[in-house]
Amino acid sequence: MSELRLEGVPGPVSLYLHFPFCEHRCHYCDFSVHRAARAPVENWLECIELELGQWLERCGWDRPLPLETVFVGGGTPSLMGPAMKRLAALLERYAGLVASAVEWTAESNPASLTKAVARSWREAGVNRLSVGVQSFDDGVLRWLGRLHDADGARAALAAARAAGFESLNADLIFGLPVSERRRWQDEVQMALDAGVTHVSTYGLTVEPSTPLGRRVGAGDVVMPSGDRYSEEYAAAAEALGRAGFVHYEVSNFALPGHECAHNWHYWDGSPYLGLGPSAHGYVGGNRVWNVFSWEAYRKILAGGGSPIEGHETLGAGESRVERLWLALRTNRGLPAGDPLAEHLLESAPDLLASWRQAGWLEIDGPGIRLTEAGWLRMDELVAALGAIGG
Ligand code: SF4
Structure with a gap:
């Protein structure tokens, strides 16, 4: 690490x-x-x-x-x-x-x-x-x-x-x-x-x-x-x-x-701290997580150590997929003016139009959000959007 x-x-x-x-x-x-x-x-x-x-x-x-x-x-x-x-x-x-x-x-x-x-x-x-x-x-x-x-x-x-x-x-x-x-x-x-x-x-x-x-x-x-x-x-x-x-x-x-x-x-990607066993945080663009069990957590702290078990910094591709996951799970979606929304609309207009026709997605001007029917197949839709290069 x-x-x-x-x-x-x-x-x-x-x-x-x-x-x-x-x-x-x-x-x-x-x-x-x-x-x-x-x-x-x-x-x-x-x-x-x-x-x-x-x-x-x-x-x-x-x-x-x-x-x-x-x-x-x-x-x-x-x-x-x-x-x-x-x-x-x-x-x-x-x-x-x-x-x-x-x-x-x-x-x-x-x-x-x-x-x-x-x-x-x-x-x-x-x-x-x-x-x-x-x-x-x-x-x-x-x-x-x-x-x-x-x-x-x-x-x-x-x-x-x-x-x-x-x-x-x-x-x-x-x-x-x-x-x-x-x-x-x-x-x-x-x-x-x-x-x-x-x-x-x-x-x-x-x-x-x-x-x-x-x-x-x-x-x-x-x-x-x-x-x-x-x-x-x-x-x-x-x-x-x-x-x-x-x-x-x-x-x-x-x-x-x-x-x-x-x-x-x-x-929305704000920085947060997670404290306690198994807690996750997101600080300075890094994902950070603690040891899982209470016993391990308390013993490490009692000994003066840090309970952080791991951390990762996402690369550009991973960050984009993560952003899709987080934004599209909400009713705000990718709002108008978001560069990722603009990129998807330019790169995959036919795919997005077919999803809109299927009732899975709404395109609101230059913003994109999933419908309830889209949320039921979110894994599949986000994986497809994440695979669109850029
Ligand atoms: S054991 Fe039951 S009450 Fe405790 S965290 Fe799990 S689901 Fe919740």
Whole structure:
């Protein structure tokens, strides 16, 4: 690995913090998760502060960092409970955060998002809450290996609203095996009835190393056809659209004013730092990532080392494909005046016209964006556009 040179690069506008602890591992999950009955919150906070200090020294950044967004993901950040206030104090020291208008999101699991936790987070300065609902069907939740039931999901969303979270997201999973009979449209409606302002819908992906992956590999579980996946995706988009939600990214829907600014920074190429095990960052044009496991991460930091496991700087061709991936997954697409949009329109007018005719793409003057039908075949379309030379 070549040396990572970052002195003098601009500071991050976003900060992602990975809180890797979960009480139990869901059957489909391959994230960096450390099972713990009691999350070692103090130790995690110490590690985050050490890592942040290393970044300031490495890049010569002054405090306060110019953060516009913070996102605490996991894992199960709600296991942190009221200790979120300690994280707020840490962020205040490094970024003058709490007094400013930063968007601060934290993820939560309905099994641990109590009224008291929601209230204490709101007091700490968290102003956007994401709840890992996944489903409002008890059978589906059991099948996924989740710790909560549908009533627990409803109670968590009610607790969030009662605590004053005006920006409230529910994660929902679709694309389950046909054996899991569920009323998907009703479940999307239940999220709306609970008063959410944002919905993230994720198609279930099967990772070979998970219990679900092994069952699929053994033939015990048959994943659904592409048709069922597409139908559920379209049904969610239709129901959410009817309720006034804007489909602003492949997987994300929001009422106007409630889009996730943090995620926009990922998609528009802004610099961000990722702290915690497995976290990724993008700083000074370099992709940087940490060691995956909590144990390795904490031991390296305790020994005075850096948890960065790898980094890469993208070449011109890779950067172009990455830009296509990031821009075309959003409803902004490649806007008018973007040199890449102009290049594609000049180089492949017939291809783009045929996609427009198929309903996969919209050409808005000199701007290009994919439609919902285009998002369903995004891999194929971006690969074809990436192969156009220039
Ligand atoms: S709660 Fe989330 S991070 Fe934890 S095991 Fe389940 S899916 Fe993975």
